[in-house]
Structures are given as C-alpha cells and as structure tokens.
Amino acid sequence: MKELPEDIRPPKWADRFFKWYCYAPLHESIYGDMQERYDEYLEQYGLRKANRKYWLDVIRFMNRHTLKRSKNSKNNTFNSFAMLSNYFKVGFRNLLKNRSFTVINVLGLSVSMAVCLVIILMINDQLSYDNFQANKERIYRFTHERTNSRINLPMATVPVVLGDRMKSDFAGFEHVVRFSRGFGGEIMQNGKAIGISGLQTDQSFFDMFSFKLKHGNIETCLKEPNSIVLRKDVAEKIFGDENPVGETLTIDTDENYLVTGVLEAFPGKTHIEFESLASMTGRTFSNWENTSEGWVYFTLQDGVSMDGLEPMLTALQDEHYNEQSEFMVDFNIQKMTDITPGPLYGNQIGTSMPNFFVIGLGVLASLIIICAAFNYANLSAARALTRTKEVGVRKVMGARKGQLTIQFIVESVLVSLLSLAVAIGFLQLLIPAFENLKMSSLLDWDLKLEPKVYGQFIGFSVLVGLVTGLFPSLYLASFRPIEAMKNMISSNKLSRVSLRKALIICQFVISLVLIVSSTLVYKQIKFMVEKDYGYTKENIINVELQGQDYDILKAELSKLPFVEKISATNLIPNTGQSTDVDAKLNYVEETVNFNYYAVDEGYIDNLNLTLVAGDNFLPAQKEGKETSIILNETGAKRLGFETSLDAINQSVILGDSNKVTVAGVVKDYNYMILYMDIQPMMFRYKPKQFDYAQIKITGFDISDEMTQLEAAWDEFDPNHEFLAKTFQGQIDEFNAFFYDVLYIIGLVAILSITIATLGLLGIATYSIQIRLKEVSIRKVLGASSGRLIFLLSKGFMYLFGIAMVIGFALAYFGNNLWLDGFAYRVSFGVDIFLVTALIMIIIGILTIGLQALRATTTNPATILRDD
Amino acid sequence: MHHKLGEFEEIVLLLVAAQHGEAYGLSITRAIEKELDRPVTMSSVHTALYRLEEKGYVSSHIGDAEGNRRGRRKRVFLITAEGKKSLIEARDARNHIWNMIPKFVIEFSY
Numbered sequence: 006m007k008e009l010p011e012d013i014r015p016p017k018w019a020d021r022f023f024k025w026y027c028y029a030p031l032h033e034s035i036y037g038d039m040q041e042r043y044d045e046y047l048e049q050y051g052l053r054k055a056n057r058k059y060w061l062d063v064i065r066f067m068n069r070h071t072l073k074r075s076k077n078s079k080n081n082t083f084n085s086f087a088m089l090s091n092y093f094k095v096g097f098r099n100l101l102k103n104r105s106f107t108v109i110n111v112l113g114l115s116v117s118m119a120v121c122l123v124i125i126l127m128i129n130d131q132l133s134y135d136n137f138q139a140n141k142e143r144i145y146r147f148t149h150e151r152t153n154s155r156i157n158l159p160m161a162t163v164p165v166v167l168g169d170r171m172k173s174d175f176a177g178f179e180h181v182v183r184f185s186r187g188f189g190g191e192i193m194q195n196g197k198a199i200g201i202s203g204l205q206t207d208q209s210f211f212d213m214f215s216f217k218l219k220h221g222n223i224e225t226c227l228k229e230p231n232s233i234v235l236r237k238d239v240a241e242k243i244f245g246d247e248n249p250v251g252e253t254l255t256i257d258t259d260e261n262y263l264v265t266g267v268l269e270a271f272p273g274k275t276h277i278e279f280e281s282l283a284s285m286t287g288r289t290f291s292n293w294e295n296t297s298e299g300w301v302y303f304t305l306q307d308g309v310s311m312d313g314l315e316p317m318l319t320a321l322q323d324e325h326y327n328e329q330s331e332f333m334v335d336f337n338i339q340k341m342t343d344i345t346p347g348p349l350y351g352n353q354i355g356t357s358m359p360n361f362f363v364i365g366l367g368v369l370a371s372l373i374i375i376c377a378a379f380n381y382a383n384l385s386a387a388r389a390l391t392r393t394k395e396v397g398v399r400k401v402m403g404a405r406k407g408q409l410t411i412q413f414i415v416e417s418v419l420v421s422l423l424s425l426a427v428a429i430g431f432l433q434l435l436i437p438a439f440e441n442l443k444m445s446s447l448l449d450w451d452l453k454l455e456p457k458v459y460g461q462f463i464g465f466s467v468l469v470g471l472v473t474g475l476f477p478s479l480y481l482a483s484f485r486p487i488e489a490m491k492n493m494i495s496s497n498k499l500s501r502v503s504l505r506k507a508l509i510i511c512q513f514v515i516s517l518v519l520i521v522s523s524t525l526v527y528k529q530i531k532f533m534v535e536k537d538y539g540y541t542k543e544n545i546i547n548v549e550l551q552g553q554d555y556d557i558l559k560a561e562l563s564k565l566p567f568v569e570k571i572s573a574t575n576l577i578p579n580t581g582q583s584t585d586v587d588a589k590l591n592y593v594e595e596t597v598n599f600n601y602y603a604v605d606e607g608y609i610d611n612l613n614l615t616l617v618a619g620d621n622f623l624p625a626q627k628e629g630k631e632t633s634i635i636l637n638e639t640g641a642k643r644l645g646f647e648t649s650l651d652a653i654n655q656s657v658i659l660g661d662s663n664k665v666t667v668a669g670v671v672k673d674y675n676y677m678i679l680y681m682d683i684q685p686m687m688f689r690y691k692p693k694q695f696d697y698a699q700i701k702i703t704g705f706d707i708s709d710e711m712t713q714l715e716a717a718w719d720e721f722d723p724n725h726e727f728l729a730k731t732f733q734g735q736i737d738e739f740n741a742f743f744y745d746v747l748y749i750i751g752l753v754a755i756l757s758i759t760i761a762t763l764g765l766l767g768i769a770t771y772s773i774q775i776r777l778k779e780v781s782i783r784k785v786l787g788a789s790s791g792r793l794i795f796l797l798s799k800g801f802m803y804l805f806g807i808a809m810v811i812g813f814a815l816a817y818f819g820n821n822l823w824l825d826g827f828a829y830r831v832s833f834g835v836d837i838f839l840v841t842a843l844i845m846i847i848i849g850i851l852t853i854g855l856q857a858l859r860a861t862t863t864n865p866a867t868i869l870r871d872d
Numbered sequence: 873m874h875h876k877l878g879e880f881e882e883i884v885l886l887l888v889a890a891q892h893g894e895a896y897g898l899s900i901t902r903a904i905e906k907e908l909d910r911p912v913t914m915s916s917v918h919t920a921l922y923r924l925e926e927k928g929y930v931s932s933h934i935g936d937a938e939g940n941r942r943g944r945r946k947r948v949f950l951i952t953a954e955g956k957k958s959l960i961e962a963r964d965a966r967n968h969i970w971n972m973i974p975k976f977v978i979e980f981s982y
Contacts, residue, residue: 035918037937037944038898042914044940065915070922 015043016056019063027066028073035066088408089415096416099392100423106384109767110420113380113760114473115427117373118466120756122432123439124363124370125461126452130274131346131363133451137272139215143179144341145311146302147171147318148350152333161300161344162186162352163336165290167321168301174317177309180209184354185290185299188283190257191552194243198551198724201239201256203281204354205299210282213304214275220250221266230287234266239280274451276345278355293325296334297352302341314338369753372515376757378473379508380764381417385477386505387771393484400486409482417474418467425466442745509768510808512761513845517812518819519754520841525820526750528831530743534736536829538579539674541613542732544569544704546714547577547697549728553721555605555695561721562700567710570701572607575694577732578676580739588657588687590644597643600676600686601634603694609635609671611701618649619669622690631690633668634659640685641670659689682828699732707731762848765801769853773797773860781865790861797857798849805849813838877929877958883908884920885959888930889951896935896946897921921949929955 023039024032039062046055100107135141147167150159168183189202208227210216218226219237226234233254240249254262262283292298305311318336326334344350349359399409436452550558555573562568576582584603587596602608606622622633634657638649646652649670658664673683702710711729718727730738773780780793788796817833824830877885887903888895901917904910924930935948951959 031922031947033944034934034947035897037939037941037946038896038914038918040942040944041898041939042901062914065913066918068915068919070919 013047013052015040015059019056019060023063023066026073027071031071035071039063039066089411092412092415093419095412096419099416100419103388105770106388106767107420107423109763110381110384111424111427113377113763114374114421114424114469115431116756117370117377117760118421118424118428118469119431119435120753121370121374121465122428122462123435123452124366125465126436126454126458127366128346128363129453129458129461130451131360134274134276134345134357135341137215138275138341140213140304141342143304144213144302145304145338146300146341146344148337148339149296150335150337151296152335158349158351159337160296160352161339161350161354162297163299163301164293164295165299165301166293167336168303169290170321171301171303171314171317175313177305177313179304179306180213182207182210182213182302183285183290183299184277184301185285185288186297188281190260192243192254192256193258193724197726199243201243201254201280203233203283204277204279205283205285205288207285213302214277216271217269219267219269220248221264223266226266227282227284228286229263229265230284231260231262232265232284233262234268234282235264236268236280237270240264240267276341276353276355276357294330300354311338366749369749372519373753373756373760374469376512376515376760376764378469379512380760380767381420381473382476383505383508383764384767384771385413385417385474386480387768392481393488396481396484397486397488400484406482410478413478413481414471414474417478418470421466421470421473422463425462428466429462442748505768506804509765509804510811512757512764513805513808514812514815516754516758516761517808517841517845518816519750519757520844521813521816521837522820523747523750523754524837524840525824525831525833526743526747528837529824529827530740530747532831533743533829534740536675538676539614539672540578542736544702544707545611545732546700546702546711546729547732547735548700548714548718550696550698551722551725551728553725555692555698558698558721562698562714562717565713565717567703567705567713568700569703570607570611572611572699573605573692573695573697574608574699575603575691575696577697577735578602579736583677586659586687586689588640588644588659588685590655590657597640597685599636599640600684601689602676602686603691604688605690605692605695608688608699611699614674615672616669617672619653619667622668622688631663632665633690634665635669635671635688636667637671637683637686638673639683640687641667643685665689758844758848762852765848766852766856769801769856772800773856777860777863777868780860781863781868784861784865785869790858793861794854794857797860798853801853802849805845809842809845813841877962878920880916881920881924881929882959882962884917885924885929885951885955888921888924888949889956889959893948893950895949924955925949928952929958 020036023036027035039059042062043055043059046058049055050058138144146161147163148159148161149163165183165185168181172178172181183206185205188205189200191198191200193199206227208225210227211218211223217223218234221234226232235243235249243249243254244252249264249267252264254264256262268282290298315338318338322334322336326332339347339350344353345355345357346360346363347357349361396409399412404412432454440452548558550573559571559573562571576584583600585598585600588599589596608614609616609621616635617638619635622635636644636652641649641652644652644657646655652667652670655667656664657667671688675683676686677684700714702714704710714729715727718729776797780797783793783796820833883904884900887900887907891899891903897914897918900921901912901914904912904917921930921932925932929952930949931952932947932949935946937943937945
C-alpha cells in the first residue's frame with residue numbers, strides 16, 4: 006500500500022470541481038480522506054474504475070455541510086428576521102414623519118391600484134368560464150373562415166353536416182356533439198306568452214359537458230325526438246316549483262315538446278348560452294352552403310392524435326367548395342379553453358368579450374399604475390437627501406448595499422400595502438359604477454370578491470411595491486458613507502438626475518394624450534349623436550309587433566287622438582342592424598349589394614324623407630307580389646343611372662329572379678351606424694317582414710301618451726307585453742357602447758392627471774423646500790417676489806413645455822389612427838389643444854406657482870435665524 | 873436542546889468513542905465496512921460526523937497528515953461529555969427494551 010507511486014493523481018477536473026464547491030474549512034480534511042480512498046481504489050480496481058469512483062465520491066460529497074456558504078449566512082437567520090422587523094419599524098416611522106409625501110404617494114397609488122383591481126377581477130371573471138367542465142382540456146370545436154369574402158372574421162359556426170361527415174369518416178372520436186341554432190318560440194302559460202330560446206343538440210351533450218340534471222334521466226333525456234330539457238330558472242318561470250318532467254310544452258302553437266329533464270343550476274359560467282336543449286333526433290343535415298346553422302364540438306379518444314383531422318378537413322373543403330361556388334371555406338379546429346377568453350369570432354354560441362378588449366383595459370390600467378409608480382420613485386429619490394445621514398450611519402455600522410436596498414424596498418412595499426387597503430375601499434365605489442356600464446350588463450360581469458382574490462390583490466401590491474421601490478432603493482443604497490455623512494451629496498447633484506425629469510415628462514405626456522383623446526372621443530360621439538341624420542325621428546315611438554297584424558293594429562291605434570301618423574318597418578335605422586339583397590339591372594350584369602328596409606307606404610312621410618324623383622309605392626301591390634321598390638340616390642347611381650330620374654320605371658332584378666320596377670328615388674340620408682358612409686339602400690314593400698309599427702305622436706306629454714298606447718295595446722293583444730321605445734331612445738341605447746368607451750377613457754384621463762399633479766406637487770414642494778435658504782438670502786439681498794417665483798418655477802415650466810410638445814404630437818398621430826376609420830369624423834381643431842394646454846398651465850400654476858409663492862412670502866428671518 | 877440520536881449516527885458516535893483520538897472520516901468508514909460488514913459511502917459518514925458536531929456530541933480538530941494523503945491533514949473527531957451521555961441514554965433505552973422481552977422468546981428462538 007505504501008509503495009504506491011505518488012505521481013498517480015486523481016482526475017484533475019474532479020479536484021477542481023471539488024475545490025469550487027467545497028466549503029474551505031472542510032476542504033483539506035475531506036480531500037485528504039478522498040486521497041487515501043483513491044489509493045485504495047487504485048489497488049482494488051485499477052486506474053479507470055478508480056477514477057470513476059473518485060468522481061462519484063466528489064459528487065456525493067456535495068451537501069448542506071460541504072457547500073460554500075455566502076459570507077453572511079452563518080447564524081444570521083434570527084438576525085435577518087430582526088433586521089426585517091426593524092426595517093418595517095423605521096419605514097413606518099418615516100412614513101409618519103413625512104405625512105404629506107405619504108398622503109401623496111398612498112393616494113396616487115391607491116387610486117390607480119383600485120382600477121387595476123377591477124381589471125384583475127375582470128380577468129378572473131373571464132378565466133372562470135367553463136372551469137367546471139371535467140373534459141375542458143379535451144374538448145375542441147370546428148370553426149370556419151370564408152377565404153374569399155369581404156368579411157375576414159373567423160366564424161364559430163360550421164355546417165352541421167360537417168359533424169356527421171367527420172363522425173363517419175374518422176374513427177378516433179370519443180364524442181361528437183352537434184348544435185343547431187334558432188330553436189325557440191313562444192309558449193302560452195296562464196294567458197301570457199313567454200319566449201323561450203335554445204339549442205338543438207345530441208344526447209352526447211351530457212357525456213361531453215359536465216352539466217347535471219335536477220329532474221329526469223341524464224342517459225336518455227335527449228334521445229327521443231321532440232324532447233326538451235330546460236334550464237332551472239326557465240323551468241321555474243314556466244312551471245313554478247313543480248317537477249315538470251312529463252309535461253308537454255307547445256311552442257308557437259304547433260310544435261309539441263315533452264319535457265324530459267331540468268338542469269341543475271350551473272356550477273360556474275359557461276360560454277354556451279341556452280335556455281333549453283331540444284333533441285336533434287330525426288333531423289338530417291345536408292346543406293354545406295349554410296355555414297351559420299350550428300356548432301360542432303368533439304373530444305378524441307385517449308391516445309388519438311389531432312393530426313389525422315387536418316387532412317380530412319382539407320379534403321372536405323375541396324369537395325364542397327370550389328372556385329365556382331359562391332364562397333370558399335377554410336375549416337379549422339379550436340380548443341374550448343381558447344374560446345373565452347379568446348380572440349374575436351363571429352357567430353359565437355354565447356356573448357363573449359374578445360380578449361383584445363381586456364388587453365386594452367389592461368394597458369390603460371398599467372399606464373396609470375406606472376404613473377403612480379413614477380411618483381413614488383421620484384419623490385423617494387428626491388427625499389433621499391434627508392436620508393443620506395441614515396444611509397451613512399447604517400453603512401458605517403456594517404450594513405451592506407444589499408441590506409440597504411432591501412430596507413428601502415420594504416418601505417415601498419409598506420406604502421403599496423397601505424395603498425392596497427385604501428384601494429379596496431375605493432373598489433366598493435368602483436364596482437357598482439363599473440357594473441352600470443352598458444357592456445357589463447351585456448357580458449354578464451360577475452366581479453366577485455372571493456378570498457382567493459384578496460390573495461391576488463396582496464400579491465399584486467407587493468409586486469408593485471417591489472418594482473416601484475427598486476429604483477429609489479438602489480439609488481439610496483449607492484451613497485458612499487463618507488460623502489453621505491458629510492452631507493457632500495449636494496442638492497445640485499440630485500436635481501441634475503435626468504431620469505427624474507424624464508419621469509415627470511413621461512407622466513405629463515401620458516396625461517396629455519389621455520386628455521386630448523377623451524375630449525376627442527367625446528366630440529366624436531356628440532358629433533355622431535347630434536348629427537342631422539337626414540330624417541325626422543322626434544316624437545316617434547317604435548312598437549314591436551310581436552307577430553301581430555300590422556293593419557289591424559294600425560286601425561286600432563289610429564283611433565287615439567294624439568296619434569298623427571303610423572308606418573311600418575322591419576328594422577330601426579342607425580342601430581347596427583341590416584338586411585341585404587343583391588340587385589342587378591338585367592340578367593347578365595354585375596350585382597350590387599343593397600341594404601333594404603321592408604316598409605309600408607307611410608314610411609317616407611312619417612320619417613320626413615324626400616322623394617327626389619318618382620312616386621311612393623302604389624297601394625295596389627298590397628295584395629299581390631312585390632312589384633316596385635324605392636332606391637336611395639347612392640343606390641340609383643351605383644346601379645348605373647346618371648340621374649335619379651333615369652331610374653324611374655326601370656326594371657331591377659332582386660336576388661335571382663324577382664323582377665321589380667323602380668317607383669321612386671329617395672334623397673340620401675344616414676341610415677347606417679355613423680362611422681360608415683351611405684351605402685346603396687332600397688325600400689321594399691314586404692308586409693310579412695314588418696316587425697315594428699312606428700307611431701308618430703303629438704308629443705305634448707310623451708309619458709302620458711305612452712301609457713295610453715300601452716292601454717290600447719293591452720286591449721288589442723292581452724297575451725304580449727307592450728314593447729315600445731322612443732326612436733331616439735333606441736338609437737341612444739345602441740350608442741351606449743361609445744359612451745362606455747368615453748366613460749372609461751375619461752376616467753383614466755382624470756386619474757392620470759390627478760396622479761401626475763400629485764407627483765408634480767410633491768416634487769415642487771420638495772425642491773422648493775431645499776432651496777428655502779437660497780430664496781431667503783436672495784430676498785434679503787433685495788430680489789422681488791415675482792423674480793423669485795420665476796426663478797423657482799423656471800425649471801418646471803421648461804419640463805412642462807417639453808411634455809406638451811411630445812404629448813400633443815403623440816395625441817395628434819395616435820387619435821388620427823382611429824378617427825380615420827370613421828366616415829364622418831370630427832377635426833382636431835385648435836380648440837382641443839388650447840383647452841388642454843390651458844388645463845395644464847392652470848395645474849402648473851396651482852402646483853408650482855403656489856409652492857413658489859409660499860416660499861417667497863415666508864419671512865427670511867425665521868429660516869435664516871439658525872445659521 | 874436535546875437532540876435525538878439517529879441509528880446511523882449512533883453507530884458513528886460509538887466508533888468515534890472506540891477509536892478514541894484516532895477517529896476521522898475515512899477510519900470510521902473503513903470500520904463500518906469491516907466490523908458491521910455493511911456498505912457505506914464516505915460522504916454519508918462525513919455528513920453524520922458534521923451533524924453530530926452540530927448537535928454537540930463530538931468536537932473536531934485538525935490532526936496529522938499521516939498516510940497517503942498527499943500532505944493533507946486529517947480532521948480528528950473526539951466524543952464530548954454530551955455525546956457520552958447520549959450514548960449511555962441510547963444504550964439504557966435499548967437495555968430497557970431488552971429486559972421487557974420474555975425470556976422464552978429469546979431462548980426458544982433457536
């Protein structure tokens with residue numbers, strides 16, 4: 006053993022590695038032991054195996070005891086805890102000492118935090134969709150996109166026959182569930198008509214989705230044709246508390262459905278919207294042209310790959326759509342978890358909010374939280390001056406830079422937690438306001454304050470605290486102790502920090518852009534709402550016919566003394582609805598797509614439209630088939646007539662073969678949503694399509710006249726409720742979305758300007774405070790107040806100027822982007838910029854000027870007395 | 873603070889006491905392999921020694937560099953009073969349980 010050659014050395018890399026990780030005091034003894042062992046290995050196993058075993062030893066030695074420790078890790082677990090609690094104590098005292106700064110910081114942070122909290126709640130709401138579905142990770146659906154269409158929007162619907170074909174062609178499905186839309190109608194219950202809507206679907210619905218039945222047999226409830234399963238609240242509405250299984254529902258007086266089940270209340274939100282589910286058994290589907298008739302969902306068997314589906318979809322595309330057909334279709338697959346929240350799809354199975362909207366709100370929220378964070382960073386860095394001594398002392402006592410950084414970060418976390426408490430208070434006010442928005446009722450927001458949410462809030466605010474605290478803490482901790490103690494870090498050096506100036510400019514640029522934008526949105530909406538639409542809508546009440554005969558109703562209502570005129574239509578203009586038809590001059594020519602309104606002969610008179618050529622409909626066509634139409638000027642021009650007169654009495658073919666003559670041309674008026682230009686439009690005389698009676702009343706006392714109309718309706722049709730709205734009210738309802746946008750941007754603008762002002766106030770107060778001595782000396786030497794105010798505000802005014810130039814430029818270009826999408830848009834106008842500039846200047850004078858004034862009016866003696 | 877002595881720690885501590893003044897990592901490793909005929913890695917013995925040192929049952933000092941250690945000195949471990957106490961306690965506990973075993977169980981087990 007002893008005569009082993011000293012020159013056989015263990016692997017060099019193993020030694021190096023060992024030395025790299027090993028705790029130095031233990032290195033020598035362990036290394037020695039390993040050498041002895043290595044020699045034993047050499048003797049026993051030979052060089053190669055000995056080397057390998059040596060390596061193993063080196064690796065095995067790595068553990069808690071032998072690893073290198075960081076310098077301060079020895080016995081400092083208790084100490085660091087003690088230090089942490091000390092940081093909290095010092096931080097808390099500091100906050101109390103500088104009350105005004107604390108208030109500015111907490112107020113700014115909490116206001117913006119409250120908005121962020123709402124966004125967190127919204128995101129939670131979006132993420133809660135379909136969480137209760139056991140198969141949610143495995144459910145997919147087919148979608149389609151028309152590749153050669155004007156509308157480039159992917160659609161959630163597919164021809165239902167696609168589901169049948171795929172099921173017979175592909176063996177790997179576990180379940181395929183087909184839905185057909187448009188099921189529903191009216192049922193009569195206790196003399197009142199109740200509307201019911203729903204989806205037709207397969208029995209496999211209950212295998213794929215995790216809905217449960219309260220009554221009925223889940224295995225068979227949709228097997229038989231004409232069976233129906235009701236949602237719990239719908240069943241209660243119709244049948245009360247009884248178990249309705251076995252009852253018969255008569256829908257639209259001719260279809261009988263047997264109730265076979267009642268669903269339990271859903272355990273959460275789902276993207277599939279329905280009041281009832283009807284059996285699809287017995288229906289066959291074969292129309293590949295109807296791409297909006299339904300939805301097809303599927304799950305695959307375990308271990309089956311999606312790859313096989315794509316080529317089959319492509320094959321089906323080629324089989325059923327080609328260059329000759331009206332449109333081309335591209336089938337795709339979408340995972341259920343990507344639906345809500347998810348990208349914008351047309352023909353969704355339920356209302357959902359496209360995710361870009363949430364992202365947009367998120368961006369706004371982060372903008373204001375960034376503003377508030379800037380404030381904190383700015384103020385702390387500015388206040389650093391008063392804390393140089395503390396930093397110096399701490400450093401001399403042995404605090405490392407890392408520890409100081411942690412200390413200041415703890416302070417900022419403290420501020421942000423404090424703000425969170427205030428923000429949760431604000432939230433109680435903000436949630437009701439938010440839920441009052443039109444779109445939140447549309448999207449069924451449910452902003453729940455669950456315990457889990459508070460965890461997220463705290464996490465969020467700690468994160469905000471960490472991020473905001475990072476810059477000031479690194480800055481503070483970097484002071485050199487001697488300079489810090491001697492107060493050699495001059496105020497000059499601090500105020501030259503260009504980052505701080507950049508932060509102020511940034512804040513004001515953001516506020517400026519938001520102020521200009523919200524003013525513009527407001528102007529645009531006002532412009533759109535108040536614009537002369539080209540027709541009269543005052544004092545017109547739109548009454549829904551609900552299937553009643555228009556002529557009888559007209560005769561009935563005409564008896565009322567205050568009713569002036571009555572006309573009929575299928576759609577209300579300017580509310581985003583449209584129906585369209587293709588028209589051409591003769592059988593060969595190109596078609597022009599027309600929007601049309603089905604109206605009666607009283608429409609033009611009632612809405613005060615002008616016929617520029619020809620005549621109104623002939624009442625004669627009332628009985629027979631459609632013989633004449635009325636075009637608008639754009640439509641006549643688009644069809645190739647040079648003047649409106651040329652079009653009169655010309656034949657036009659609607660659709661494939663419906664030949665009609667042009668009776669008249671009506672002057673162009675705005676019937677579309679106002680961001681679109683006037684498109685070709687025609688009036689058609691189609692009494693079957695009438696949905697609304699438009700009743701012109703005298704309007705002396707609208708509410709009284711409405712009540713009388715309602716009384717007349719109740720007599721006329723006791724089965725349906727009176728559904729009526731003023732024309733203007735209906736348009737306003739549609740425009741409410743724009744007001745929502747205005748509301749949100751306006752709120753954010755006000756928030757951001759408040760935060761920016763708070764920040765400016767803080768900085769101004771501080772920087773003037775540290776110049777108090779200078780001001781006093783100047784005053785003693787004879788400087789005038791005006792001169793001093795100018796001197797003190799000069800720097801800030803300069804920053805203001807830069808912010809305004811950048812802000813206005815950004816606002817101009819940014820807003821032009823969206824405004825250009827509107828056919829009728831407002832111009833910028835100097836007034837917007839002037840008003841905004843005025844607001845900014847007033848803010849500047851109020852914050853900086855007042856602080857400067859206060860500084861110059863203090864008695865120099867009180868300040869200089871101590872020196 | 874009273875620490876429990878693990879089974880493997882007890883063996884290591886016993887050997888530290890047995891090889892009084894001569895005990896270091898490798899010597900104990902060898903002893904376990906030889907006396908108990910049980911495979912053991914050097915690193916686990918070292919770890920046990922460090923843990924015993926943390927618990928105050930052994931103390932260590934730097935010793936000589938005898939052997940094929942390429943000049944590296946040993947870390948020699950000595951049992952402390954505290955360590956002796958806990959060894960005795962462990963033995964007493966064991967004996968107590970031994971005494972609880974009815975005589976015939978042992979006698980007739982062969």
